Amino acid sequence: DAKTTQPNSMESNEEEPVHLPCNHSTISGTDYIHWYRQLPSQGPEYVIHGLTSNVNNRMASLAIAEDRKSSTLILHRATLRDAAVYYCILRTYSGAGSYQLTFGKGTKLSVIP
């Protein structure tokens, strides 16, 4: 299985930018890098994904290293509502038009008022 490595926890001050790192040294050429977050007592929520180029959306930015062995999720201004567990996941093709998301342990982000 394609695996990712993330810090167990991080802290950020409210309204400060947050950079959440992820290592995925075993990534293959067809794997997409996905980020999801899980707020307490909720199912995971999609944040962003990318393949090779950096990506931006209304929630966050995703910076992907040139060799694709690492990536960084960037929250531009952390709010209290961003406190969650953030999962960096490789979406791997599993054949017959299907794919899998294999969750690692994630990073628990705490936001300090």
Add this chain to the structure above:
Amino acid sequence: SAVISQKPSRDICQRGTSLTIQCQVDSQVTMMFWYRQQPGQSLTLIATANQGSEATYESGFVIDKFPISRPNLTFSTLTVSNMSPEDSSIYLCSVAIAGLNTEAFFGQGTRLTVV
């Protein structure tokens, strides 16, 4: 996007019994996944239930224990059979549309306690 409704949202069950969890999606989707999340842990994939094929189970999960139905493109069920306290977990349904550049959507989960 896809909105997922899971039922029940929580249940307390006696050991040795079975519980069927329902997953209803508001749009047709090709891929459906069932996950288990034990307290304080990450998500573990139980099985993938795609359109037109039998469910594919991950290592450590078997059909006799976790039978899955996928009667159409908007509905699936997961049954947890012959339950023991070790089956106490949150069970989550997830869906996606096949394609190279798509995201997955998750239900709110079913919190199961086996006593």
